Amino acid sequence: MPNSKGRKRRFGSIRKLPSGRFQARYPDPDGLFRTAPETFATQTDADRWLVRKEAEIIEGRWQNPDDKILFGTYANAWFKDRDYAATTRERNGSALRLHILPTFRDVNIGDISTAQIRRWRTTLLEAGVGEPTVVKAYQILRAIMNTAVDDGLIQRNPCRIKGAGVTKTAERPFLTVPEVFRLADAVPDRYRMLILLAAFTSLRFGELAALQRHDVDLDRRVVSVRRAAAETRTDGLLVKTPKSAAGIRTVAFPASLVGDLRAHLSEHAQAGRNGLVFVGPRGGTLRRNNFRRLWLRALAAAGLEGVHFHDLRHTGNTLAATGGATTRELMHRMGHSSVRAALIYQHLVNGRDQEIADHVDQQIRKAQDPDGPSGT
Structure with a gap:
C-alpha cells in the first residue's frame, strides 16, 4: 500500500x-x-x-496482539508477589485499587501507551487527587510495567513521563538541641525519653515503641533495634522484625542521656527483661493514635507547631552529619537498606558510632549549660 x-x-x-x-x-x-x-x-x-x-x-520477539493479557489480571498477580511490609502493602494496595485499576483493569497490557498514561495522570490531578498520591500511583504503575518488560510481555515501558515519579515536597525542618529539650519537657514525663532517643539516635517511632528492656545497654550506651511496631487498618497492630537486614542494628546514644534513661527504666518501663521501654496509656504497646494528642499539645506548648515526629529522626541525622559521619555511618544509624551488607560488616568496627554519639553529647551539654567553658 x-x-x-x-x-x-x-x-x-x-x-x-x-x-x-x-x-x-x-x-x-x-x-x-x-x-x-x-x-x-x-x-x-x-x-x-x-x-x-x-x-x-x-528476531522472533513479535507477540500476537490477539493474545490478550489484561492489565488487571497481571497487576493483581504482581502485587501478590511483592514482599512488602504491612504498612507499605496497605498503602500501595490502596493506590493500585483506587487509582490505577479503574482505568487500566480491562486494557490489554500490550496496548497501554505513554499517551494513555499521560491522560490518566492528568485526569487524576484534575479530579483533585493529591500530587503525592498521584506520584505513588505512577511509581507503582511504572514498577508493574517494568516487570512486564522483564517478562517479555512488552518491549518498552510506556511510563516515560519526565518528573511524574518524583514528589515535590518542602524541606522538612530539623530542631536545634534546645528545641528538642523544650519539646521533651512539654510531654508527660513517661514520654520524655521517647523524644530524646528519637532525636539523638534517629530511631523511628515504631522502633521505639517496640524497644524492650534488654535492648538497652546503659554501660555500652547503645540501643539494639530488633523489631518494630506497625499499624494497618486490616491487620491492626503488628510487631515484627525489620524487613531489611540493615534495620536490625545497634545505635549508640549520648552519655548525657544515661542517667535520665536509667530513671525512665526504673519508673516508667514495663517490668521484666522483655518489658516495653515505652508504654501506652493503658499499659500496652504505645500507638501513634494514642500519642498524637499528647504530641500536638506538646508542640503548642513548646512553640513548635508544624513539626512531625519523623522530623526528630531528621534532626538526629543532621546532628550526626555535623559530627562528620560518613554516608555509610548515617545509613547505619538510620537502618537504611541500601548497601546493607557493607553497613553490617562495618558495625562499630572503627568506633565512629561512639564518636558520633559523643558529638551529639557535646551539643546537649552546651545547651544545658550555656555558661560553661564551651559557652563562655
Missing part, C-alpha cells in the same frame, strides 16, 4: 489520516495486515515504529 507521499515501503505502510495524524500498518508473520494500536504525530514517528516492529518479527 503506498504511503502518504506515494512511495511504497519495503515493510508495512503509512497513511495520513484526515485528522493530520499518521497510521501505520504491517504484515504479521502469517501475512495478516495489522494496524498499530496508536496513531503518530509525524510520519517519521510512524516509520520508526514500523522499523522496530519489523525487527521484532525478524
